[in-house]
Each structure stands twice: as structure tokens, then as C-alpha cells.
Amino acid sequence: MKSIIILGSTGSIGTNTLDIVRRFPEEFRVVGLTAGSNIDKLEAQIRQFKPEAVAVSTESSAASLRNRCVDLPVEIMAGEEGITHVASSLDAELVISAIVGAAGLVPTLSAIRSRKHIALANKEPMVMAGKLMQDEARKHGVRIFPVDSEHSAIFQSLEGHRIEDVRRLILTASGGALWTLTQEQLLNVTPERALQHPNWKMGSKITIDSATLMNKGLEVVEARWLFDISESNIDVLIHRESIIHSLVEYKDRSMIAQLGLPDMRTPISYAMRHPARMALDLPSLNLAEIGQLTFCKPDHDRFPCLNLGYESLRIGGTMPAAMNAANEIAVEAFLNHGLRFCEIPQVIRSTMEAHAYQEITCLDDALEADRWAREKADSLVHALPR
Ligand SMILES: NC(=O)c1ccc[n+]([C@@H]2O[C@H](COP(=O)([O-])OP(=O)(O)OC[C@H]3O[C@@H](n4cnc5c(N)ncnc54)[C@H](OP(=O)(O)O)[C@@H]3O)[C@@H](O)[C@H]2O)c1
Numbered sequence: 001m002k003s004i005i006i007l008g009s010t011g012s013i014g015t016n017t018l019d020i021v022r023r024f025p026e027e028f029r030v031v032g033l034t035a036g037s038n039i040d041k042l043e044a045q046i047r048q049f050k051p052e053a054v055a056v057s058t059e060s061s062a063a064s065l066r067n068r069c070v071d072l073p074v075e076i077m078a079g080e081e082g083i084t085h086v087a088s089s090l091d092a093e094l095v096i097s098a099i100v101g102a103a104g105l106v107p108t109l110s111a112i113r114s115r116k117h118i119a120l121a122n123k124e125p126m127v128m129a130g131k132l133m134q135d136e137a138r139k140h141g142v143r144i145f146p147v148d149s150e151h152s153a154i155f156q157s158l159e160g161h162r163i164e165d166v167r168r169l170i171l172t173a174s175g176g177a178l179w180t181l182t183q184e185q186l187l188n189v190t191p192e193r194a195l196q197h198p199n200w201k202m203g204s205k206i207t208i209d210s211a212t213l214m215n216k217g218l219e220v221v222e223a224r225w226l227f228d229i230s231e232s233n234i235d236v237l238i239h240r241e242s243i244i245h246s247l248v249e250y251k252d253r254s255m256i257a258q259l260g261l262p263d264m265r266t267p268i269s270y271a272m273r274h275p276a277r278m279a280l281d282l283p284s285l286n287l288a289e290i291g292q293l294t295f296c297k298p299d300h301d302r303f304p305c306l307n308l309g310y311e312s313l314r315i316g317g318t319m320p321a322a323m324n325a326a327n328e329i330a331v332e333a334f335l336n337h338g339l340r341f342c343e344i345p346q347v348i349r350s351t352m353e354a355h356a357y358q359e360i361t362c363l364d365d366a367l368e369a370d371r372w373a374r375e376k377a378d379s380l381v382h383a384l385p386r
Contacts, residue, residue: 004021087107
């Protein structure tokens with residue numbers, strides 16, 4: 001039985017992970033859970049999965065949760081310190097890293113440093129400090145298994161092959177909720193409209209990132225560090241149906257891809273039980289029924305965020321961390337109706353242009369770039385004409 005900790009257990013990935021645990025109770029034991037502020041959902045999870053310890057973002061949420069769980073033998077902690085404690089100090093084999101955004105960096109890194117393998121959904125830490133995370137993973141003998149469906153597909157398509165035989169990685173992208181809109185229509189898109197993803201049911205931040213194609217920009221950076229490959233060997237292909245989850249092209253021009261219906265439980269379960277596959281009782285992909293799959297190139301004029309991902313890697317150092325922070329601020333402002341959809345890339349680009357990037361030599365370099373870029377992006381959002 002594998003002991004696991006889930007960071008971000010109340011979110012979309014966290015909930016799907018617990019669904020797998022529920023289906024295979026003999027395979028996994030949940031020892032730790034963390035959430036932001038959704039204590040209703042976390043309490044239900046504590047009652048069902050009986051972890052030893054949990055943590056939430058604030059002391060007030062922790063106090064309410066302690067009142068509700070007096071009858072249970074669970075330790076309840078608060079703040080980044082509490083979440084990091086759950087991530088690192090419990091006895092567990094695998095940490096499912098599924099907090100959204102930069103908030104996952106410190107807990108995920110501390111889990112690596114405490115020699116726990118990682119199933120990584122939370123891509124933002126890899127964007128902010130990918131080299132540092134990989135160096136630490138190597139140093140501590142830790143494996144990082146991708147959960148993102150695209151990276152899981154590449155991971156699977158690489159198995160049994162030599163990295164020196166790879167010509168390029170091809171990340172597929174659904175195009176998100178707004179792919180069919182014209183530049184004029186994109187000007188006044190509402191958050192409600194941008195949240196209507198055609199294929200995946202995910203948290204609101206990643207759903208907006210999918211609509212701007214920043215999600216793919218972040219994934220290019222994630223792939224660069226997960227697979228130790230230059231950004232010039234990573235391509236993006238729009239594939240609206242989200243059936244081919246990504247591909248690897250080899251030197252002999254052979255391509256290997258991984259296919260499946262869009263359901264995150266497949267890549268999550270693969271990361272949880274690698275190299276074994278779990279018998280998931282899910283609908284099968286029926287290609288005859290689907291009939292045809294479509295592909296086209298990304299449109300960088302309507303969706304400039306993808307190129308920002310590539311640009312941040314070409315510049316290097318703290319630039320991806322600054323880009324990520326600016327994106328988090330811009331997306332939050334958009335979701336709160338404080339910014340127009342077309343202004344998201346403008347805020348990110350202006351923040352990147354103002355950023356005096358430097359090399360990342362330690363965690364603090366990434367955190368300082370994140371702090372600086374949040375402040376800068378916030379001031380840019382507030383300076384926009386309304
Ligand atoms: N959803 C997908 O299908 C999918 C696919 C690929 C990759 N990913 C990546 O996986 C990560 C999670 O995505 P998601 O869609 O599951 O997000 P989500 O549904 O928004 O869930 C986020 C989780 O993080 C917690 N959280 C939020 N802010 C926090 C903070 N400041 N400190 C501690 N915990 C915090 C939330 O707690 P509360 O519920 O209490 O707010 C929740 O448990 C993201 O990095 C995303 O890019 C997701």
C-alpha cells in the first residue's frame with residue numbers, strides 16, 4: 001500500500017485523485033491533505049479518508065476546521081508553514097502536487113527535499129524554478145511524474161526510447177473556450193464565457209489560461225525542464241478534440257503519441273502507480289465513432305500568450321517566474337471583472353519588459369522575482385484606463 005499526501009485536495013485534480021483512491025482503497029493510504037479555504041469539502045475528505053494531518057491557508061480556516069473535527073484524531077495546521085509541514089514531515093512515498101499557482105512552490109520543493117516522489121500537476125513551480133526543482137530532485141533521488149495530460153503523454157511516448165533520438169516534442173492544445181472567436185469578438189469576452197472549456201472541467205485559473213493559450217506557454221516551460229530539452233525542440237499543435245494528448249517525433253521521423261478520452265484520472269493514476277496501469281472503469285475511446293481528428297497551427301496574433309512562454313525561456317533566469325506571477329495577477333483581475341480579456345497579455349508583456357532578470361541560484365531568487373512581478377503587474381492593472 002502506497003502512502004500519499006495530496007496538496008490541493010479540494011481542487012479539480014485533488015478531487016480526481018481522491019476518486020482514484022476511493023476506487024482502489026487497497027492500493028493507497030492518504031496520510032496528509034491540504035487546501036486553501038474550502039473547509040466544507042476538506043472536512044468531508046477528512047471524515048472519509050482519515051489523514052493524520054491536514055493544513056489550510058489561514059489560521060481562521062484552521063480554527064473553524066478544528067472545531068468541526070474535534071471527534072477526529074487529525075492534526076490541523078495553518079498557513080504556508082503548515083502546508084509545507086504536511087508536504088514534508090509526514091511519512092509518505094508520494095506527494096500529489098495539485099495546488100494552483102505559485103503557492104505550490106515552497107511545499108512541493110520541501111516535499112522533494114524530504115525525499116518524497118512527486119506526481120506533479122501544479123505546473124507553476126516548474127515554470128518558476130524548473131532547474132532548481134530538477135537539481136533538487138536529482139540530489140535527493142526523487143522522481144517527478146507528470147500529471148498534466150500533455151506531459152504524461154510525452155512521458156509515456158518516451159518510455160523505452162533514448163532522449164538523444166528525440167527530434168521534437170509536440171504539445172497538443174485544445175485552443176480553449178475562445179478559439180473560434182475573431183480578434184474583435186475577443187475584445188469584450190466575459191469571464192463566464194472564457195470559463196466554458198469545450199473538453200476539460202478544471203479549476204478557473206487553468207481554464208482562463210487555456211483560453212488565452214498561456215496554459216500552453218506555461219506547459220512549454222514545464223516540458224523544457226521535465227524532459228531536459230531546448231524550447232527550440234518543442235512545438236505546439238492545435239487539436240480541438242483533446243484526444244491525442246501529445247506526441248514525440250524521433251530522428252527517423254517516426255512519431256509516437258498517447259491517445260485517450262479527456263479524463264484526468266488516466267494521467268493521475270499513471271503518475272500514482274507508475275509503471276503499473278490501473279484498471280479504471282472509464283468509457284473507452286472509440287475512434288470509429290469519433291470519425292475524424294483535426295489539427296492546425298496556433299494563432300499567435302489572437303493568442304499572444306503562447307509566445308510569451310517561449311520568450312521567457314529564451315531570456316531565462318527569473319523571467320519565467322516573473323511571467324508566471326504577472327499572469328496570475330492578470331487572470332485574477334480578469335476573473336474579478338477588473339481587466340479585459342485582451343489586456344491579459346499586455347499586462348504580462350509589460351511586466352516582462354520591466355523585469356531585470358537574473359540567474360536563479362536559490363529558491364529566494366524565484367520567490368523575489370515572483371514578489372516583484374506581482375507588485376508590478378498589479379500596478380499595471382490599476383493604471384489601465386477604465
Ligand atoms: N484541473 C485539471 O484538469 C488540470 C490539468 C492539468 C494541470 N493542472 C494543474 O494542476 C493545478 C491545480 O489545478 P486545479 O484545476 O485542480 O485547480 P483548482 O480546482 O482551482 O484547485 C486548486 C487547489 O489548490 C488550493 N489552493 C488554492 N490557493 C491556495 C493557496 N494559496 N494555498 C494553498 N492551497 C491553495 C485550493 O483550495 P480551495 O479549494 O480551498 O480553494 C484547491 O485545493 C494547477 O497548477 C493546474 O495548472 C490542472
